[in-house]
Amino acid sequence: xxKKERDAxxxxxxxxxxxxxxxxxxxxxxxxxxxxxxxxxxVNKSVRDSLVVLIDSLYxxxxxxxxxxxxxxxxxxxxxxxxxAVMNKKLQEIKIPEKKVPVEIKDQNEQTKLQSPxxxxxxxxQDTWNIAKNGxxxxxxxxxxxxxxxxxxxxxxxxxxxxxxSNQQLIILKYGSQQETIKTTPRPIPxxxxxxxxxxxxxxxIYVQDLQRTTVFTVTIVDNRSDQLKVSYxxxxxxxxxxxxxxGNLVYNVSLKIASTRERFNDWVDKYGDLTDASGRYxxxxxxxxxxxxxxxxxxxxxxxxxxxxxx
Numbered sequence: 001x002x003k004k005e006r007d008a009x010x011x012x013x014x015x016x017x018x019x020x021x022x023x024x025x026x027x028x029x030x031x032x033x034x035x036x037x038x039x040x041x042x043v044n045k046s047v048r049d050s051l052v053v054l055i056d057s058l059y060x061x062x063x064x065x066x067x068x069x070x071x072x073x074x075x076x077x078x079x080x081x082x083x084x085a086v087m088n089k090k091l092q093e094i095k096i097p098e099k100k101v102p103v104e105i106k107d108q109n110e111q112t113k114l115q116s117p118x119x120x121x122x123x124x125x126q127d128t129w130n131i132a133k134n135g136x137x138x139x140x141x142x143x144x145x146x147x148x149x150x151x152x153x154x155x156x157x158x159x160x161x162x163x164x165x166s167n168q169q170l171i172i173l174k175y176g177s178q179q180e181t182i183k184t185t186p187r188p189i190p191x192x193x194x195x196x197x198x199x200x201x202x203x204x205x206i207y208v209q210d211l212q213r214t215t216v217f218t219v220t221i222v223d224n225r226s227d228q229l230k231v232s233y234x235x236x237x238x239x240x241x242x243x244x245x246x247x248g249n250l251v252y253n254v255s256l257k258i259a260s261t262r263e264r265f266n267d268w269v270d271k272y273g274d275l276t277d278a279s280g281r282y283x284x285x286x287x288x289x290x291x292x293x294x295x296x297x298x299x300x301x302x303x304x305x306x307x308x309x310x311x312x
Contacts, residue, residue, distance in 0.1 A: 114138065114176050117157070126167055127187040127295035128225050133160035141174040145181075148172070166294075190229060190290045191222035192301035201306050206281065208265060209311040211256035212238070217303055219288050221250040228294045235286025235302070236268075256305045258284065265310040281306045 117136025124130050134140045134155040141151040142163065152171070153163035165171070165184060173180050195218050200210045223229060226248065233239055238257040242250035259265035275283050287302035 114178055116173065116180060117155075117175050118173060124165060124171060124182060124184045125187050126165055126169070126184050127292075128228060129162055129164050131160055131162045134158060136175060138176045143172040143174065144168050145170050145172055187225075187292065187295040187297070188223070189295075189297045190292060190299055192288050192290060192299055193220040193222060194218075194288070194301055194303045195220070196303075205309070205312075206307040207309055207311050208256060208258055208307050211305060211307060212258070213255070215240075215253040215255055216305065217254040219252040219254055220245070221252075221288075221290055222247075223250075223290075223292075224248040225292075226250050228292060230291045230293055231288065232291075233286060233288045236284045236305075237286045252288070254286065256284065256307070259310065262310045277306065281308055283307075 114136065117134045117138065117140050118132055119135060122132055124132070132140075132142070132153075132155060134157055137157045139157060140155045142153045142155070143151050145168070151174075152165070153161050155161045169184055171182050171184060173182060196216065197218050198211075198214055198216050200206065200214065201216070219233075221229065221231060221242070224247065226242075226244070229250075231242070231250065231252075233252075233254075236256065236258045238255040239252050241252035245251055258268050269282070272284070273282065277283055284305045284307075285302055286305070287300055289298070289300040291298050
């Protein structure tokens with residue numbers, strides 16, 4: 001039994017010896033007796049003895065330990081390692097010139113590109129006057145594409161100008177060395193709004209005298225270019241105005257005007273008395289007509305007075 005234990009120990013020590021020799025050969029270390037590890041970092045003898053006992057116990061239980069050296073491992077070439085160290089040192093001494101990053105040169109046109117001096121919300125209307133403001137620092141010239149020899153208008157920096165357009169569907173803005181083409185907008189057609197503003201025609205008995213003494217309707221011409229409009233009206237009416245509201249629209253006050261006396265009212269009935277509604281009330285129509293003298297738009301809207309007698 002003691003002989004077997006000695007044989008097992010011998011084998012273990014032989015294996016450990018081979019392992020150490022193999023590692024040293026692979027790492028290229030010298031085999032001398034110089035101290036390579038400080039004493040405070042070595043394993044204590046008592047710990048080592050305990051480890052030997054543990055290994056003996058494992059062998060007694062049939063456990064096997066085997067250390068194999070991979071035959072494919074390439075042994076480090078000491079001479080080659082020294083050459084690599086020299087080459088690495090030379091590489092560190094070589095100064096690699098700094099790569100210059102090319103500076104981006106902007107195109108001359110891009111450098112001088114200006115933002116449009118005219119507001120993007122600006123609308124240019126055909127067949128009427130327009131007001132444009134130059135918000136830039138260079139003059140703005142406005143051209144008809146068909147007549148580029150002379151500008152329609154020139155607007156100085158920071159100024160605004162009123163100018164007329166006819167039927168140009170496009171205009172050209174020139175500023176600095178740039179130009180842009182702008183599409184114009186057709187002139188809106190004026191709108192006529194008629195509103196009843198009294199309750200005197202709401203009852204069963206409606207008298208001419210009352211309708212001639214008060215404003216029965218207001219007529220509003222919705223258009224902010226009223227200076228180029230021609231307004232006319234027809235019918236038995238009395239009209240005052242126009243006044244302008246805060247949006248520049250024209251406002252007219254309309255009253256009935258048929259007869260100043262009962263006799264004249266009777267004459268009116270003899271002539272137009274067949275103009276009645278389903279309930280037998282007399283009625284008189286009137287119309288407002290608006291003509292845009294530049295755009296040649298024509299608009300007409302009317303309404304009706306109702307009444308039953310001249311007076312109470």
